[in-house]
Amino acid sequence: QSALTQPASVSGSPGQSITISCTGTRSDVGTYHYVSWYQQHPGKAPKLIIFEVSKRPSGVSNRFSGSKSGNTASLTISGLQAADEADYFCSSYTGRNTLFVFGTGTKVTVL
């Protein structure tokens, strides 16, 4: 199972919106509505910020939103803040035999 493809880096100024793409195949993102996104600050464990494409766990800011079209999922961060500077990883369910795959990861820089 190959990793989902994400851009290596995305940057934006405070207050701007940025979008991170996550491209898979018909075997994962394209078939299942089970795409999640994780935020990871340096030296910390990942934190779930989006699940089932567009749902936010309790306590996660509504500045984070998710969507999907075909084989590509997207994470949008609006009103960019310094605290949003982190690595972001997508993941997708891939079926009962292999279950799970992560994206390659995107480093978000706040200029």
Added chain:
Amino acid sequence: QVQLEQSGPEVKKPGASMKVSCKVSGYTLTDFSMHWVRQAPGKGLEWMGSFDPEDAEPVYAQKFQGKFTMTEDTSADTAYMELSSLSVDDTAVYYCARGNGFLGHYLDNWGQGTLVIVSS
């Protein structure tokens, strides 16, 4: 409050085996699936496998089949992962994470990570 507490860092020689524990609190281990994820230095997240208590069957990423074993001590609410025949490429931070939703497809709580260094 859900918590996953992992065992401490380890240094291992190539060819050795390692075992990492993950003690959960705030929920019952058998009510959710448990996933293991690793992250090599400066690299991305790599899913290793998971154990779904409903199926009682582990699912391993193909890359780790035969090398990676997951077990659970339900009486102690503790999950374990064991990796054998270690090589320097196994140097990484290893995370346990609780799976939620259909077949545990999203990881809603994570352990703090266990650094394992493989070096001669």
